[in-house]
Amino acid sequence: MLSTLPASTFPSDPLLGNPFSAFDGGFPPWECPDIFSAFKHTKPVNSSSGSDELNQNHAKTKSDSDEPNRTNSVTDERKRRRMISNRESARRSRMRKQKHLENLRIQMNRFKMENRELSNRLRFILYHSRRTRTENDQLQSEHIMLRQKLSDISQILIFQQLQPFSSAWPHNSTITPE
Template identity: 60%
Template structure:
């Protein structure tokens, strides 16, 4: 008697040679897939096929297993999608808070600069008026100096005029 050399490898007892029955089985025609949404037909199985014979019962359980795995995979995918969405929303909230803080800081700096600008403008206006006042004083002093320099000449002129008479 031949022993199975792969019995230690395949712990479940299933070997590639066990699917020989599946390959030789008479293929059954696939049933059309129909949607049960909005249907009033009570005989519909909502995606589950009714077993026809013993061989097709194995096919149905394989189909149910695939459907179950797909459903678990879809749920996991949806959970990951929700987690990504939640993380993205949290990142956007954090970014919004950072922008709000930065906006407050910039507004504070702007107010400080505007106050400083007003002070500089006020000081500039005062310096201009001071300059105008000092220019006027300088002009008055210059006129007085010119008058002082011309006064000896005019008195000398008046003396020359008196002697000439």
């Protein structure tokens, strides 16, 4: 305690003097407050996160009993190992998920490119299909026209071939009734 130490044990600065000069005489033991007695029976306050719970439980178990309790230490060790294993598993799971998402993005980009290519091909085919249909319609109307012309020419030829025979036939006016 401070009251039991002589004043010469404290370093003094010649400019400042003895900063503890008020205590040179010391306190009588009945007037000296024991400032450390308030802290003797209190437990330390710890700030912790969720991962420190195991350490706190382990510390409580050790502080509650003087002898080491094997079952608690074994279960604490198992919990700690399981916690580490779970963290590692979660990390692997996150990595798998990230890799899966990256693969899906790559696949999506590939499908977008393929879709664009197929869309271009479809437009090309539709263009040629319309063009072919238009050409086919023109050819069909030309075919109908040519068939009609052929029919007209055939009739004219038949009529011309029959014409020489018509002049050879006797007329009704020349036939006299008897």
